[in-house]
Amino acid sequence: MASNYDNSAWFYDSLAGLFYGSALTDAQVYLLQFIKPGSTILIAGGGTGWILEELARIHPSGLRITYVEISAKMMALSAKRSVGNNNISYINKPVEEADLAPGFDVIITPFLFDNFREETLKTVFNRLHGLIKPSGLWLNTDFQLTGKWWQNVLLKTMFVFFKIVCGIETSVLPDIEKQFSQCGYDTIAEKNFYGDFISSKAHKKS
Numbered sequence: 449m450a451s452n453y454d455n456s457a458w459f460y461d462s463l464a465g466l467f468y469g470s471a472l473t474d475a476q477v478y479l480l481q482f483i484k485p486g487s488t489i490l491i492a493g494g495g496t497g498w499i500l501e502e503l504a505r506i507h508p509s510g511l512r513i514t515y516v517e518i519s520a521k522m523m524a525l526s527a528k529r530s531v532g533n534n535n536i537s538y539i540n541k542p543v544e545e546a547d548l549a550p551g552f553d554v555i556i557t558p559f560l561f562d563n564f565r566e567e568t569l570k571t572v573f574n575r576l577h578g579l580i581k582p583s584g585l586w587l588n589t590d591f592q593l594t595g596k597w598w599q600n601v602l603l604k605t606m607f608v609f610f611k612i613v614c615g616i617e618t619s620v621l622p623d624i625e626k627q628f629s630q631c632g633y634d635t636i637a638e639k640n641f642y643g644d645f646i647s648s649k650a651h652k653k654s
């Protein structure tokens with residue numbers, strides 16, 4: 449069953465800020481420095497779309513962005529964002545079902561894969577893998593477990609909450625990094641946030 453973040457759209461950013469301060473946004477903004485001017489970018493699961501404004505701050509023009517978001521309410525909020533003179537096309541569909549032409553310079557998946565069971569992760573990952581150019585950059589931010597007890601507590605709490613409110617399908621974190629290594633990506637930059645609970649990595653396709 450596909451998750452539906454419609455129910456959480458109106459409070460998602462405030463709740464994220466309450467629990468994590470600026471860590472969730474800092475982790476994603478850290479990766480934006482690796483984007484070159486004039487890039488074609490696919491953003492999958494951008495939520496309320498604040499990342500579009502951050503991108504426009506760094507690149508006020510010249511980007512061609514395809515913004516794919518499954519939740520109609522998240523999409524409505526995203527469409528109100530100031531995007532400078534960048535060219536944005538909005539697609540309100542699951543990214544794995546969207547009709548997209550391959551050849552993206554950059555793919556951004558911010559806290560997308562933690563919603564999925566292992567099988568869905570593989571399906572979505574393989575679809576995106578086919579859309580990114582050779583030598584393209586895949587900027588992924590998500591939770592990771594590094595052995596601290598409180599990370600498990602926070603993760604379980606989030607899974608229970610988002611299962612009830614948004615119907616997410618999983619209750620365990622799938623193995624995201626395995627997908628990148630199996631498909632031959634190199635990690636060219638990485639940084640951890642919030643006591644190593646959040647990992648941001650720039651992966652380069654070979």
Ligand SMILES: C[S@@+](CC[C@H](N)C(=O)[O-])C[C@H]1O[C@@H](n2cnc3c(N)ncnc32)[C@H](O)[C@@H]1O
Nearest residue numbers: 453493494495516517518519522542543558559
């Ligand atoms: C955990 S939220 C993260 C939102 C945003 N990236 C952020 O960090 O604020 C996950 C987002 O992915 C979207 N999503 C989930 N499955 C999706 C899919 N298959 N295709 C596109 N978007 C999806 C949800 O609607 C939600 O907005």
